[in-house]
Amino acid sequence: MVVILKDVTFTSRGDEKPLLGPLNLTLPDDPFFVIYGGNGSGKSILAQLLAGWFPEQLTGHLSGSLQISGEEIGQAPLSTHATRIQLVQQSPQLQLSGCTFSVEEEIAFGPENLALPPAEILQRIDEALDNTHSQHLRTRHPSTLSGGEAQRVVLACALAMHPKLLLLDEAFSRLTPKATTQLLSELRNYALRHDCKIILFERAFLPAAKYCSQALVLKQGQPLIQGSISQIFQMAMTHINAPDAWQVIHLLSTHHAWSEDIPRTENELISAFKDQYASL
Numbered sequence: 394m395v396v397i398l399k400d401v402t403f404t405s406r407g408d409e410k411p412l413l414g415p416l417n418l419t420l421p422d423d424p425f426f427v428i429y430g431g432n433g434s435g436k437s438i439l440a441q442l443l444a445g446w447f448p449e450q451l452t453g454h455l456s457g458s459l460q461i462s463g464e465e466i467g468q469a470p471l472s473t474h475a476t477r478i479q480l481v482q483q484s485p486q487l488q489l490s491g492c493t494f495s496v497e498e499e500i501a502f503g504p505e506n507l508a509l510p511p512a513e514i515l516q517r518i519d520e521a522l523d524n525t526h527s528q529h530l531r532t533r534h535p536s537t538l539s540g541g542e543a544q545r546v547v548l549a550c551a552l553a554m555h556p557k558l559l560l561l562d563e564a565f566s567r568l569t570p571k572a573t574t575q576l577l578s579e580l581r582n583y584a585l586r587h588d589c590k591i592i593l594f595e596r597a598f599l600p601a602a603k604y605c606s607q608a609l610v611l612k613q614g615q616p617l618i619q620g621s622i623s624q625i626f627q628m629a630m631t632h633i634n635a636p637d638a639w640q641v642i643h644l645l646s647t648h649h650a651w652s653e654d655i656p657r658t659e660n661e662l663i664s665a666f667k668d669q670y671a672s673l
């Protein structure tokens with residue numbers, strides 16, 4: 394799926410100052426891309442625009458061009474995007490329908506609305522539960538799920554729609570780093586199997602950096618820098634969260650005392666420290 398933003402600016406209704414933009418972006422050819430930013434940097438607004446929320450759910454003025462697979466956003470009703478674009482937000486309880494009695498029914502909700510044959514719906518439920526490691530939640534009432542369990546289930550609901558563009562707006566915020574890494578690995582397999590692009594919207598450097606080779610950093614709705622993880626690292630680190638070891642690398646880089654690539658995993662971190670300091 395090709396996503397192209399040209400001079401996109403969004404101003405909320407009643408505001409004068411744009412909340413986002415001007416922003417230019419062409420997604421690289423990788424399955425994953427990450428958009429980093431601190432609180433209020435515009436990640437959710439951008440995610441909602443990409444999900445086609447303008448103008449039905451996101452009212453205001455959009456200028457420039459935001460194209461997804463050649464189709465200009467804002468020109469078709471939001472419901473028409475459901476089969477190709479899915480957005481998972483950071484508060485899972487807000488995304489549960491509230492009208493089903495089991496996780497299985499909740500995942501079936503979208504495919505049933507597409508009037509798919511029952512056998513295909515069942516197959517999609519199974520696949521989505523497997524991909525999110527949630528088979529054990531299948532018969533649970535959605536209202537009894539913990540925060541992390543609910544995040545797995547809303548992700549399963551999104552996957553059951555077989556999206557070609559999956560937007561994950563801090564969608565792992567209630568999961569442990571280990572569970573997040575496990576899900577991201579499953580999502581990479583999903584993306585390759587279904588030719589899907591996944592955009593992560595994150596306040597935390599890890600574990601997104603492990604899966605994305607390219608990133609965009611937002612600050613107050615404006616693009617700060619775009620490029621490889623190594624290229625964006627210095628600027629990103631003043632705006633996002635990262636483990637202490639990466640804070641140390643940031644400090645060393647600031648004092649020109651780091652010459653290695655920026656590690657994207659713990660193992661890369663250990664190797665990089667060995668390479669940098671083994672001779673000392």
Ligand SMILES: Nc1ncnc2c1ncn2[C@@H]1O[C@H](COP(=O)(O)OP(=O)(O)OP(=O)(O)O)[C@@H](O)[C@H]1O
Nearest residue numbers: 405412430431432433434435436437438439451596
């Ligand atoms: N519908 C809206 N109308 C007016 N202002 C909005 C609307 N949605 C968000 N904003 C404002 O736009 C700015 C960007 O918000 P956004 O939710 O995109 O930030 P974010 O990067 O997702 O932040 P966080 O990490 O805190 O979730 C904030 O100042 C927010 O108050």
